[in-house]
Structure formats: C-alpha cells, structure tokens
Amino acid sequence: MKDKRAVYLLKNMTWPEVDEALQNVEYALIPIGSHEQHGPHIAESCDSVRAEIFSEMLGERLYPKALVVPTVNFGVSPHHMPFSGTITLSPNTLISLLRDIVSSLYQHGIDRAVFVNSHGGNDDTLGAALDEIREEFDVTLAAFKYTNLAEEAIASNVDSEYFGHACEREVSEVKYLAPEILREDRIEKGKIKEGAKVKKTALNLGIDFDRYTENGALGDARKASREAGEEIVEEALDRAEELIEEFMEVD
Template identity: 50%
Template sequence: MNSYLLTNMTWEEVEEALNTVKMAIIPVGAHEQHGPHMAESCDAVLATEMAKKLAECMYPYVFVTPTINMGVSPHHLNFPGTISLKPDTLIAILRDMVQSLKHQGIKKFLFLNAHGGNQSTLGVASTVLSQEEEVEIYYAKTTSSAKMSIHQFIQSPIFGHSCEREVSEALYLAPYLVRPDKLSAGDFCEGGRYKQLRPGKAIQGFYRYEEMTKNGCIGDATKATREIGEQIVTEATENIAESLRELLGIEIELLN
C-alpha cells in the first residue's frame, strides 16, 4: 500500500508529495510504565502504527511526521523507566513542528494521540497554535472512537491502560510490545483517591498511578486477543479517516 511517511522519504520525494498533501499527521505518544506485560514505548509505537494506517487510507492527501515519543506522564513517574514531559514542553515541540511544516506550505494538522495523559495538553495546543500560526489543528485519540467494538469486547468497568483493549491493539499492531507470559489483571488498591477523581466523577484531579493499581495496569489483559485489537483498530481507523475526508473536502475510497 502507498503512504507518505517522512521518516522514509528524501527531500525530493517530500517536495513531490507536497503537490497533493493537504495535512500533516503528527503521532504523539509517551514513554511510561505499562505494567508487567507491556514495553514502556507502547504509546509511542501504537501512535506510530495507527498513523501509518491512516496514511494508507488517506494517500496521497496526508503525510506522517516523526513521532513525539514522550508525553505528559507525571502520574507514572514512581514506576521505574517513565520519562515525562511538562505540558509546556510538549506544546513547544508541537509549535516547532507546526512552524517548520507551515514554512513548507502545510496549513492543516492532526495530532494523533495514543496517551490519555496528553489529551488536555493537546486541547490547549490545538487552540493556542491554531490562532498563533493561523493554521487548522485537530487532535484525536487513536482508538477512542471505536465505540461499537469497545462496547462489544471490553467488559472491565475501568480500562484504558495496559488493559484488554490496549494489549489487544498491541497484539495486532506491534506484538513485540507484549510479554505474553506476564499478562495480568490490574491489582487495584482499596480506598485510593482515584475513585473520587477519575474522569466521569463530579470532580477531577491529579493522582499518582500507584494510588490506583499496585502493578501499574488496569482492566484485565489476560482477556486480550489479536482479533479484538484488529476490530478496534479497524473501526477507529475508518472513523478517523471519514472525519478527515470531510475536513479536507476530498472523496477517496477507504483501503482495507
């Protein structure tokens, strides 16, 4: 399948691609603990692989930039190996990337995010940079739009981090991230503040992940399968591609 990935292209190839490219997709991930059964690069890798699938669907109208492989992860810092950016650091990196690509004629951008902790920062970045740079900036979580598949296959009341959803996606997109012999359910802490502060509650706020789970994961990764991951990724890719076609005002056939 055809796609435009900047990391694989020469400047002459990019120059030619700019004749049709209308948008740059910037994958945004994180480097943080993912429990005993997932590599810490998980979010960066999943953002990259989802961006590649979108690039195939949207060829020749988008290209994919290098991935920002660290994100806003202070809630994971007490687990060894986590590297976190401050929100203003992430916004500064995005500003530099947008300015660089605007200089080359790109006026539309999608921040494709695979880490929930980045979402609020990306909302601010989208608002601020769109006005500062006079460009159009959108952001999306990689698979959160796959409502039908998630509702069908994910039964855990709390999921979203190294759980059956995320591990299933990894088994489909990048199985080397997964340690199959260590798949575990979340080891939840009793009485943690997370019960009062998680999204959906009346008040949200910062809490550290060890206040919620002793082993760093939630949900039940033992229920993950490659097939579930494929259905979630396929539905989400179709949804994002459909929205991008509308935003860009183009009609192309979705590639399966």
C-alpha cells in the same frame, strides 16, 4: 495486519521525494504518544508505537493527501512517574515542541495538520496546543485520541469495571499492531487497590497512578485477543478517515 500500501512517511523520505510529494499533500498527520510504564507486560514505548503504526495505517487510507510526520515519542505522564522508566514532559514543553513541528511544516507549505494521539494524559495539553498554535500561525488544526473513535468495538470486547491502561483493550491493540512489545509470559490482571475509583472511560488522572494499582495495570489483560484488537483499531481507522475527510473539506 494487512499488506502495506502506498503512504507518505516523512521519516523514510529524501528532500526531493518530499518536494515531489508536496504537489499532492494537503495535510500532515502528527502521531503523539508517551514513554511510560504499561504494567509488567507491555514495553514502555507502547503509546508511541501504537500512535505511529495507527498513523501509518491511516496515512495509507488517506494517500496521497496525508503526510505522516515522525512520531512524538514523549508525552505528559507525571502520574506514571512512581513507576521506573517513565519519562514525562511538562505541558508547556509538549506545546512548544508541537508548535515548532507545525511551524516547520507551515514553512514547507503545509498549513493543515492533525494530532493523532494515543495517550489520555496528553488530551488537555493538546486542546491548549490547538488554541495557542492557531493564534500564532494561519493554520488549521485538529486532534483526537484514536481509541475514543472505537466505542462499539470496545464495548463489545471489554467488560472490566476498571480499564484503560495495560488492560484487555490496550493489550488487544498491541497483539494486533505490535506483538513484539508484549511480554506474553508476564500478562497480569490489574492489581487494583482497595478503594480505588477509576471511571470506565478514558483516563485523565490528577494523582499518581500507583494510588490506583500496584502493578501499573488496570482491567484484565488475560482476556485480550488479537481479534479484539483488530476490531478496535479498524473501527477507529474507519471513523478517523471519515472525520478527517469531512474536516478537511471545511473551508
């Protein structure tokens, strides 16, 4: 990863520093992850760590317009509950939490925010959150799952029939963003169960994940590389920067 540049990270700021930053800040980036199993080779904080680091890198690019809010470390993960350690929120709980975050920011004069999501299980809930929160407050909101913005890099670096979780794509990202949460000596190919049907797209499963895989992983993480992770993350950053700047110009 490249050297750190200027960025507004709310978790590291005092209130006078925030007060001064608000003279420049136009919107907030709200990282949203999950706490769930990621096979035998990635720590369960994976989604939250990726969301946080990606948002900080994006905040550097969008400085001084963007304020990066502390990460929401839990998400909607009921389909991973058969695996030990997973903690899930109900959709209503996540919506309520985001409502309170947006409300607090609104009271400080920030009326625009982007949910930066790293967990596919949050997608439907975030769509509902956008509608519910906008109905209550006079705010402008958007949301995206960042890996959905890296189609070209993923297509050129992932060839597994079934992928999307603790796979070569996700492990490559971790090698680039946060190698300390990876168990290099435990990397395994996903043990897909006979008859499992998993789309070669972002996952949105309505049944428990252990119905698909014995070890909690998909794809073949053995094929992962830091270089592939860099391609995926940097393409997503380029596209996210472009989309947010375009979106924020809309009155």
